[in-house]
Amino acid sequence: xxxxxxxxxxxLALSWSSTAMAADVVKIALTGPFSGGSAPMGVSMRDGSKxxxxxINKKGGIDxxxxxxxxEIIERDDEGKNDRGALIxxxxxxxxxxxxVIGTVNTGIAIMGDxxxxxxxxxxxxxxxxxxxxxxxxxKAGIQDLPIFRFAAHDGIQSQMVVEQAVKLGxxxxxxxxxxxxxxxxxxxxxxxxxxNQGGKLKVVAIEKFAIGDKDMTGQLMKAKIAGAQAILIxxxxxxxxxxxxxxxxxxxxxxxxxxxxxxxxxxxxxxxxAGNGALMPQTFIEDESIARAKPFIxxxxxxxxxxxxxSPVSAAQGYDAALLLAEAIHEAGSAQxxxxxxxxxxxxxxxxxxxxxxxxPWSKWNPANEETHEAFRRSYTVMGxxxxxxxxxxxxxxxAFLERGSGK
Numbered sequence: 001x002x003x004x005x006x007x008x009x010x011x012l013a014l015s016w017s018s019t020a021m022a023a024d025v026v027k028i029a030l031t032g033p034f035s036g037g038s039a040p041m042g043v044s045m046r047d048g049s050k051x052x053x054x055x056i057n058k059k060g061g062i063d064x065x066x067x068x069x070x071x072e073i074i075e076r077d078d079e080g081k082n083d084r085g086a087l088i089x090x091x092x093x094x095x096x097x098x099x100x101v102i103g104t105v106n107t108g109i110a111i112m113g114d115x116x117x118x119x120x121x122x123x124x125x126x127x128x129x130x131x132x133x134x135x136x137x138x139x140k141a142g143i144q145d146l147p148i149f150r151f152a153a154h155d156g157i158q159s160q161m162v163v164e165q166a167v168k169l170g171x172x173x174x175x176x177x178x179x180x181x182x183x184x185x186x187x188x189x190x191x192x193x194x195x196x197n198q199g200g201k202l203k204v205v206a207i208e209k210f211a212i213g214d215k216d217m218t219g220q221l222m223k224a225k226i227a228g229a230q231a232i233l234i235x236x237x238x239x240x241x242x243x244x245x246x247x248x249x250x251x252x253x254x255x256x257x258x259x260x261x262x263x264x265x266x267x268x269x270x271x272x273x274x275a276g277n278g279a280l281m282p283q284t285f286i287e288d289e290s291i292a293r294a295k296p297f298i299x300x301x302x303x304x305x306x307x308x309x310x311x312s313p314v315s316a317a318q319g320y321d322a323a324l325l326l327a328e329a330i331h332e333a334g335s336a337q338x339x340x341x342x343x344x345x346x347x348x349x350x351x352x353x354x355x356x357x358x359x360x361x362p363w364s365k366w367n368p369a370n371e372e373t374h375e376a377f378r379r380s381y382t383v384m385g386x387x388x389x390x391x392x393x394x395x396x397x398x399x400x401a402f403l404e405r406g407s408g409k
Contacts, residue, residue, distance in 0.1 A: 025072040026062060026336045028053070028326065029092045030319075031103035033080035037212065037239050040265045040311035041105045045128055046075065048319030048355075049102050051297075051304055052327070062327050065334035071327070074098065082108040082182075089113030093120040099336040100124065102322050105315070107131025108182035114148055123338045123345065127151040127322045128315045130158060130261065131186040135371040146366040146374060147342045151322040153377040155235075155260065158282040159190035160197075162233055162258045165280055165384060165395075167201050169256055171231040175206040175224030177217075177244060179236035184209070187235025187260055205229050210240055217247040225253050234259035241279075242271035249275040256280065264385055264392045266311040276387045280395055283385035284377060285317035285356050286403060287392065293406045297355035313392070321354030325362065325376075328352050346373075357381060357406035 030049055032042030053071045056062060061070035076092065078085035085106065092098055093116040100123040104110045107129050114134070117124045124147065126134055132155045138146050166174055176191050178184035188207070195202050205227035208220035221244065224232060232255060234244060241263055248257065256278065262268065263281035272279075287310050289295045297320060301310055310316045325348070330336055333344035345363055352359040362376035372378075383403065384395035394400060 024061075024067070024069050026064070026069050026330060027072045027074060027095075027098050028323075029074040029076065029095075029098055029101040029103070031076045031078055031085070031088055031092065031101060032105045034075070034077040036080040037237055037267070038080040038105045040238065040267050041128055041262070041315040042077075042080070042103075044310055044312035044315035045103060045105065045319035047305055048301065048316035049323040051301055052320045052323035054304070055300075056323075056327050062330050064330060064336060069330075069336065078104075078106075078109055080106050080109075082106070082112045085109030086112040086116075089116040093117050093122050098122060099330065099338055100326055100341055102127060102319065102326065104129045104134075106181070106183060107134050107186060110134040111137060111182055117147060118143065121147055121338055121342075123147045123149070123326075123341045125149045125151050125322045125326060125345075127318045128261075128312075129183075130155050131183045132156055132190055133182060133186045135374065139368045139371050142368055144366075144368060146368075147338065149345055149363055149374045149376070151318055151325070151362075151376045153261065153282060153284050153382045154375055155187050155190045157377065157379050157382055158260050159187065159194045160379070161282045161382065161384060162260070162280075163191060163194040163198060163202065165258050166231045166233060166256070167198060169231065171202065171256070173203050173205045173228050174231045174233050175208065175227065175229035176204055177208050177210065177220055177224070177232055177234045177236070179240055180209050180211050181237075183237075184235050191233050191235065210236070210244075212237070212240065214240055215243050217244045218251070220244075221247045221251055221253060225251065229255065231256045231258060234263075236260075237262055238265035238267035239271060241265075241268045242276065245272040245275040245279065261314055261385075263387065264312065264314060266309070269387055269390055269392075272387075277389065279387040281385055281392075282382045283314055283392065284382055285314050286383070286385060286394055287313035288394070288400075291400060291403050293404055294355060309391070317355040321352070321356050321359065324352050324354055325359055354406075 178188040329344040333340040386395040
């Protein structure tokens with residue numbers, strides 16, 4: 001017979017406590033694609049989190065019930081592969097001394113792997129994966145007590161901004177292009193939903209997909225062009241997005257390309273070259289040292305990793321702020337035990353000054369009828385960026401004042 005759930009929960013808590021509290025450290029796992037096509041996002045997220053953790057450790061660590069505890073990092077590279085990501089989640093969730101996890105870039109990995117964290121009650125902050133299904137899977141399943149939180153502008157926010165941008169630019173006919181991953185399909189569905197919400201302002205004249213690794217998008221682009229699409233709305237990852245931008249240029253098809261935040265990745269910008277100029281995407285962070293709030297983080301990241309450009313600034317800043325928020329939750333919980341950290345994350349009282357914003361209670365108690373209870377970002381924290389000569393800049397310079405405030409529009 002199976003032991004009662006309450007008894008199993010108690011045994012897991014006691015097992016975790018006896019292992020973890022034996023050392024004066026808090027163990028946090030950082031997971032993501034540190035190699036492969038999604039690596040600019042994964043590496044930037046990891047390094048942003050590590051930067052925050054190093055700053056915390058240099059100050060002696062986290063004050064946990066009057067005891068200073070330093071953070072110890074466990075890194076796992078999922079390579080952007082769903083099966084590997086699921087195995088890593090299974091491995092990390094089986095560790096009795098891990099307090100929390102930050103990471104996951106690819107939506108498919110969150111769908112396949114996060115169930116292990118939920119089963120064990122391990123706190124996880126998803127960043128920067130933005131696919132809607134990463135969180136809606138739990139509301140659809142009716143999960144009543146969820147240890148998964150997200151720190152990214154989800155695709156519902158982004159797709160709304162993308163569609164509104166197309167309308168703002170005067171397009172009436174659009175083509176929707178997407179990769180065939182969970183992320184791409186979820187993004188396509190979000191775009192189509194937002195287009196329907198526009199009440200007929202936009203007509204979808206072509207819907208085309210492509211696979212990871214595809215380098216020639218001529219077929220998809222020709223269908224869009226022949227159908228009269230005045231803008232390309234796109235959801236995918238850097239290398240394939242670059243192939244679309246290059247294909248547009250070869251065809252002389254000079255229409256706006258508007259898509260998810262991944263258009264800001266270095267492997268899109270570098271691979272597309274001049275063909276990528278003008279691409280538009282939602283952003284939660286802009287790598288611009290003239291923005292006073294962003295400057296200290298940008299300079300610290302450049303110095304720590306000896307770079308003059310962050311591969312994925314959004315991922316790096318979100319990783320940094322997520323680590324700060326997690327540290328604050330551990331402090332407020334007075335414990336490194338996952339169940340207590342989860343409650344603290346839902347009820348944060350302190351204001352955390354991050355690279356992106358001053359965060360005040362970004363999450364609340366999980367409600368399966370409203371995924372936004374465990375979503376930190378709202379539309380007001382997101383701006384439109386634009387690729388310009390190898391960098392992402394503000395599409396609307398007036399948004400600089402909002403980014404300076406870091407408190408929502």
